[in-house]
């Protein structure tokens with residue numbers, strides 16, 4: 677079992693992987709955003725993190741003059757903004773997908789190159805395969821360190837907290853498909869964007885899928901018991917097991933579930949009222 681995660685502390689996770697956590701702990705970020713530095717000679721960084729001066733200084737002191745590339749998993753403000761300062765200081769190439777237009781994301785993020793799904797990025801004495809995993813964000817990428825069978829999951833899979841799916845950029849149907857995608861990968865460990873390493877990654881992906889489908893079933897039961905219903909009426913029923921202070925976030929998840937059910941043809945929405953699709957009997 678790993679010790680507590682402390683911001684600013686460099687932790688050697690394997691001979692070629694180090695973790696440095698940013699000082700931005702919180703309800704959505706757990707102990708803070710994990711930045712990963714891979715390599716011993718020619719270095720690659722995954723998720724430089726938020727634009728916090730002390731964190732950027734710590735990253736630069738770890739990489740010295742050896743950083744060749746910066747990869748981002750997505751463009752939420754706790755993951756990509758520090759790429760600008762790190763690139764300016766090191767000249768490293770930046771890879772990732774830009775923020776969608778009109779989103780409340782890091783719109784200034786300007787990658788030198790956008791990796792293709794499945795592309796293998798040669799990084800000196802190791803390789804990273806880009807895996808497009810929309811769901812938490814439409815532009816979300818995971819990176820598989822082939823030599824270690826270690827998957828950097830950003831916010832696709834987090835340790836210690838639940839991934840938030842916020843429409844319209846967040847998409848529950850896409851998220852579940854992207855979790856299924858993990859089951860097709862030869863991996864033995866997950867390095868998440870928040871929290872500790874996760875063993876048995878396929879078990880974890882299956883657990884997450886089951887958890888979401890169980891919640892989806894509660895949404896269906898909630899609609900069956902009380903419809904037509906608004907989001908506010910439904911959240912109290914479907915998230916009765918969740919503390920009230922989390923109902924704001926729960927409402928966004930509920931909305932994501934409802935949109936998936938609508939896309940699946942199982943629910944319909946008229947104005948703000950949701951009901952089960954009357955054409956479906958079960």
Ligand SMILES: [Zn+2]
Nearest residue numbers: 752754831869
């Ligand atoms: Zn995050």
